[in-house]
Amino acid sequence: MTRFSASPHPLLGRRALLKAIVAGAGVAAVPGLAACGSDGGGAATDAVSFGNNQSDQVPKDAITAVLKAFEGESGLKVAINTKQHEQYQEQINNYLQGKPDDVLSWFAGYRMRFFAEKGLTGDLSEVWSKVSGGYEPALKEASTASDGKQYLIPFVQYPWGVFYRKSVWRQRGYEQPKTLDELVALSTRMQADGLVPIAFAQKQGWPGMGTFDQLNFRINGYRFHVDLMAGKEDWQGPKVREVFDTWKRLLPFHQENALGREWQEAAQALQQGKAGMYLLGSFVAQQFKGPDLDDLDFFPYPEINPEHGQDTVEAPIDGFMMSRKPGNPEGARKLLEYLSTPAAQLAYLKADPSQIPTSSKADTSGYTPLQKKSAQVIKDAAHVTQFLDRDTDPRFASDAATNGLNAFLQNPDDLDSILKGMADQAKTIFSE
Template sequence: MAQYPAGQSPAPSTVGHPSRRAVLRGSTLAAGAVTLPGLLAACGGGAGGDAGDKTVSFGSNHSDPVDKAAMEASLKAYEAKSGKTVKINTVSHNDFQTNISRYLQGNPDDVFSWFAGNRMQFFAKKGLAADISDIWQGFDGFTPALKAASTGEDNKQYFVPFYYYPWAVFYRKSVWQQRGYQAPKTWDEYRALAARMKSDGLIPISLGDKDGWPAMGTFDYIDMRLNGYDFHISLMAGKEDWTGPKVKGVFDTWKSILAYTQEAPNGRTWQEAANTLVNKQAGMHTLGMFVGQQFKPEELDDLDYFPYPVIDPANGQDAVEAPIDGFMVSKKAKNLAGAKDLMKFLAGPQAEDAFLKVFPSNVACHAKADTASYNALQKKAVELVSGAKHISQFMDRDTRPDFAQTVMIPAIQQFLGNPNDVDNILRSIEAQKKTIFAAE
């Protein structure tokens, strides 16, 4: 997720979020392979014709039931307002991410769901996304930071931000009240609480990394807390040595809580891990706010979170992982005028209001969106993000997608499977990083 920035996550909470920023395993994307033969045909194809065409095609990764219904509500609001038609092509969130490069080079839809930051810039730089700077000039309600997150390396805009969702450490209030737990602020307090939970018969820290991306959030937070935001972003940009003491320190610090982490995380989805929190079997769970999708609406008030704990006081809790999801226009859009018209609507509060009414698990990007109905988690998210000095977009969005997908997924899964092999893992990461980033 959730990544997504992200499957995911990827940022929310009353019902659902997709596999927030599911990403490709192994080297499939780098090799140009497509895992589902029919995906591109199902997802692409555009919608007809010339600039006057009243039909716009929309490639959507909003595939989980509630998320899908929310996206449909936004697009129906556009149809009602404009009198135009949106042809929605919804593809599994994981499969959409897996095949995105081939999709955009083939027969893509006019508008497609995607993520801010490096993930947006990557496809803009590759010439696979349309410049929408002309319509951005008429936008209001977006902060300079959101505009920056929508801007390519050429200073042109390619993205419309829609919502964000912070990552944090989630827990059930009723379990904590029953046990007398208090939210930790420091790493030592965090580990001490985890040890207490284990002695109380709970899984202290639940984790499911079968899809490859959920554990990235833990890496990101430990790195930013230990080494600072600037180092983390430089590391994601391929400018730091993965075999150096700073990165080694991240894995050593992470290793110190593995005894309190749910066993065999590589064989468990994030939903399965989250369900241990739902079922009061686990005490803490690091994920995006979309974890709320696993809770029944009537139990959502029992869900709460605290910011990832301080490791080095020099860095404090200055950085918050809060991925931004939104939309882009394909360079090959068949109905470019219609695509831009839809993007103008998606950049307004009405689209976000329609979405969040169905799926109140995110925080709207637009300043004029209706926040009156925000639940406690959403309100807390606004405070958390607005008070942050730095906002990261999640590993699979802050670095090159090929590096995240083909190198970091197997590396982190290897670490979780064998944490005593860190030196070899880091040497492998560094060697592959040099090859991948040298190709820029």
């Protein structure tokens, strides 16, 4: 562990992973991700293996339904290899270097390019030549590496925002805050009303990255955010310090003991009316059913710096890659082409309506109010980001960033040493 971490969860796996990468380790110790793939690039068979990171029950059932539909249409069988979501992300480097599945879940943007440029995933330009008419140019750009080739098929997308229960807000007379001062005033009022103002969880290591991102691009703007993620800005500089100072002002309104809580538990505090707000992706809706889901709403994070307003939205794109040597290359391409279709994406969203399809040809008439708002928020944004751990070098995200954020949450007064540690690691990683 680095100098930052005082808690054993969840970084030991990430730290061990980085050492394994340096040592050139394989995947023998990762049975959940190593079981189904092939490195032969051989002749087509009647089966395609599929690496799945959707381990929570709702999205797991949703993607299973999609793959069953593909089986019915194609005559191919799909062997689904599901791994717990955080473990999947921690182990993907070794997974891709071993015998990965033919088709595998991953993310657009920097994280996709990182593996493509290391030659660890397959070129999907042939598939894109058939499906590009169903995607907006920005989605193709997010799926393209520096060599100009595409390595990902986008599937679904979801915005981050501040979620709340409409009935609770009506009962209390709350109104959406437009500025940081209004957010602080609303949070203060919620505390007086006996609510936790902001539900919060950090046991899984990544949720706090969303808060950092919102504050960073609201304070410093989209370009600074992108450059910081690329190692072109100083983590010890005044702009980053202002982000943490602003977060420190908001910490008293956050749900306590976040390092011991998973995001689903924080979502339950919102669902039960014990918390007034929750900053998360729209997948939070997976924790709401029936009338509770209809009661869920959100708004983009409030303005902090008028120069940037609310011009940037975090809206990660989830999709699928192909291994560099699939056991069934023809079947893998058929599956990826199918996953690009409106039918496949809408079939998924029928079971998991917390997100929106990436296909521009998808029928939106059946959208829920939450999906309609999600689509509009993304459409209205001048800039769209992926997410901290998708927009930066994975070594920085899984080590320096996660440990630094956890250390800040444990001891926000130790900011000097935390930022120095993050800056030192950024210099090392981004100078390589």
